Amino acid sequence: MLFGMPATASWLQRRNDMEKALISLSHKKFPRSILPSLVWFVFFLVVPLGIVLIYSFLQKGNYGRIEYVFNLGNYGRVFEPIYLKIVGRSLGLALYTTLLCLLLAYPLAYYMARSSKKMKRLLLALVIVPFWTNFVIRVYALKLAIGETGLINRILLELNLISSALQMTDNQIGVGIGMVYNYLPFMVLPLFVSLEKFDFTLMDAAYDLGANRLQVALKVLFPLSLPGIVTGSLFVFVPAFGEFVIPDLLGGSQAMYIGNLITETFLKSRDWPFGSALSAFLVLFAMGAFVVVLSKSVREEERAHGF
């Protein structure tokens, strides 16, 4: 993840390169050494996704079998009120997580970007450790900390700040804390990568020209760090939208999210066609957000450079 992050953070740049590559259309010899991974990706990525797409138009038979009858019913079911509610709830959770992570991460990323080289290394390492720590273990550690008999409750009780233990797990509060705790590093890294390239003398220039702090933040810092904000938001939004482990482990079994719904449809009710339709919907939604936000940010960037 550590290396993948900045790599994908330069997505915009790479897209540009790709367009250039497309324009030049040089018919250089195809390098044979990429063949093994090309075959691998086609066989284990493209074909499986294609099958899911095909299944989403088929019908569920008895005992989890697939009946080869073409229909759109699975997609129709996605829009039934009970499922729409789940989609809405997942969307809400993903938006909440993205927004809160952005608000919490931005000051930290800004501080990191303006630190000395040595300090940067240290802070970067500090962000990366939770990132690399097993996700299930992080959730477990959090449960241990905020549980009814967890340290936080014990301290608050000891200090007589509360009269009875706060219920922070097995409910929506637990899900809320867990999501932000888990996804925060995903936001910090792209923001840092983007802010590190930012020319901070631009801010000084704006101050010299008489701008106040708010104006500098809104008219200089924000527009120019937009690519980082966009990348970070996508890194949080896309997985948060399909998240099912955190609601499962910290939310009790109270509220269903689209991730839990897909998992149960696939593994418990074994309705693969409907599960496939839900997955296609999830990908469409997540990737749709990707395309919309990305094209918008490209436009804004063009405007920012063209004034």
Added chain:
Amino acid sequence: MASKKRPLLLVYSVLLFSLLYLPLAILSVTSFQGGPTYWHWYERAFSQPELLISLRNSLLIGLGTTLLSTTLGTLAALGLRRGNFTGRVAFESLLNLPLVLPEIVMGLSMLVWFVFLNITLGLFSVVLAHTTFTVSYVTLIILARLKGMDPLLEEAAADLGANRWRIFWKVTFPLLLPAIVSGALLSFTLSFDDFLLTFFTAGVGSDTLPLRIYSMMRFGISPEMNAISASVLFLTLAAVAILFRLRRDS
């Protein structure tokens, strides 16, 4: 301006990091507490056969994945370095797909495919799934290193009469080795940590460590679980330390 102190931001950052690390610290400390000896819960935890089996599964899957994805990734990076070719855009999109696709969709699509192909769900199917998403990371790391490499070194070797294989093994490969090791370590860690892909493709009886912890966690928390979780945490810290060392050296 660059040396200006920002006390408010410093306090904020310290606070945020404390919150991020507090649960991990609590876990580490608690794992040594409450038994007759510090290692009591560790001894108890690591004498559970199911747990040892899941640890063995995780290690085997990690090794298999690392071997496959490091080989595929190194080859792909070497090919991508050659510059433009027809289909490069398509290949790069494929390479990026595992990084942006919701993992749950990747997991279930592979489940569907393996069932379709009649591949028994077990260690082998998990290795196939893990390799698919780690190849991208390995390729990107090695490609970054290749781009920073001086092509003159290889040209010099060619001028001195070395053939392609000799150039690769005597010049390119040694220079690339730190990146290959980082890539291998990264793919092992990603595989060892993975939950979602494993959850869908492991089938019955081939639980990995994260899967085992997950299913134990649904019954609540226990001192043995603290010990296991803390062990994995310590292993991760060691891996990060090694990687940072490697990156500084390269």
